Amino acid sequence: MNTPAKLGTYVLGLAVVFGATFGVGTAVGGVGTPPATEEHSAHGDHGGAPTAAGQATPAGTAAIPGGLEVSQNGYTLTPLTTTVEPGKNTDFRFTVTGPDGKPVTGYQVQHEKKLHFILVSRDLSHFQHLHPAEAGDGVWSVPLTLPEAGAYRMFADFAPEGGSGMTLGADLYAAGDYAPKALPGVSRTATVDGYTVTLDGDLAPGRTSRITLKVSKDGKPVTDLQPYLGAYGHLVALRGGDLAYLHVHPDGEPGDGKTQPGPEIVFYAEAPSRGDYRLFLDFQHDGKVRTADFTLHADGAPASGEQGGHDESPSGSAGHGEHTH
Ligand SMILES: [Cu+2]
Known part of the structure; x- marks a missing residue:
């Protein structure tokens, strides 16, 4: 070399x-x-x-x-x-x-x-x-x-x-020789350090989607997640192909009187288009932050064009169906 x-x-x-x-x-x-x-x-x-x-x-x-x-x-x-x-x-x-x-x-x-x-x-x-x-x-x-x-x-x-x-x-x-890996296929279950994290929900092009991640260990739901960065989890989502960085925000925060410390962590994520996405969840338990990764495929009709709108309402895409081009 x-x-x-x-x-x-x-x-x-x-x-x-x-x-x-x-x-x-x-x-x-x-x-x-x-x-x-x-x-x-x-x-x-x-x-x-x-x-x-x-x-x-x-x-x-x-x-x-x-x-x-x-x-x-x-x-x-x-x-x-x-x-x-x-x-x-x-x-x-x-x-x-x-x-x-x-x-x-x-x-x-x-x-x-x-x-x-x-x-x-x-x-x-x-x-x-x-x-x-x-x-x-x-x-x-x-x-x-x-x-x-x-x-x-x-x-x-x-x-x-x-x-x-x-x-x-x-x-x-x-610098150096390397062999790029293919994007992993769609996966809704991740294991890390003895934890299993399952993902529920779908990304949809051009709209905000609710994504629920459930953490368990040894077959038991984890109900004492620790706050990390002001939430019970931090989710980063990137589009395959160009690494577009999605806007993601957690639903609720520790101490707000309704958000539980697991086993479920809920996020709202905006997929800008159809395509494959990689999702990385950071969560903290027993004093250590771990990362679980997933692949999702966003498909279906875009809510409002490929570059889609931003929906501030977490519960759905009300109003976005009205757009015409
Ligand atoms: Cu950070």
Whole structure:
């Protein structure tokens, strides 16, 4: 293996990615959505992250799934660490630059953290959910290990002070030979560390779907899940093919007087289109966070076009059937 030559190739790849980033930031920053989907933007931004008073919802937040862009509404994800060796722990650093071009230092806390960092292999076989530390001056730092050679994608899920929530994505590479895995087939049962998690519910294109996850251990329902990030579980859903990052929110939270600590955890997830999705559930029990993964296929008629609407009502898609194009 000629490692320097391979690294050279990957570094060039990164340069191309970043070059494209700056191009996008310059050309598109703040411009927004294709007119055809504009009607859907009226449904608002990401639930739970209210838009600053008086500020119009940026066009496109509902129409374009999160995680596909490295720059959105003037905010740009900028990795400062460009080479990560497979299997080696690296102090991975990055910034989010704001519309003024400077690293953002003010963030709103969402699910108990200012920024959620998700890392997956691009074949969606590997998943990590991490919480970087602030290293000062808007620099985020996280100990990161890419387990093996391959192509990865990082997501930064955050809401800047005074702005609405967004998820930016960027590719990462660990140099070397690798064999990408095929997306696992549809699976509604996952086992991890002696736990079995079953998934009930279906993703439907263009609408919000209720997904129920039930946790059991040794055949018995787990009824003492521990709060993790302000909920009894944290679910990340990604679309196969382009790794679009779905908006997901938990139904209820610990201490609200009605949400039970298991065995069921309920989420509402928005699938932007037909297709295959990978879902990763983090849950905490006996002091340890574990991840259960699933594959779902969203099929059927889109509720309101392939880029679908955002439905704030958890109980269904009332109102969305009315759209005509
Ligand atoms: Cu997080």
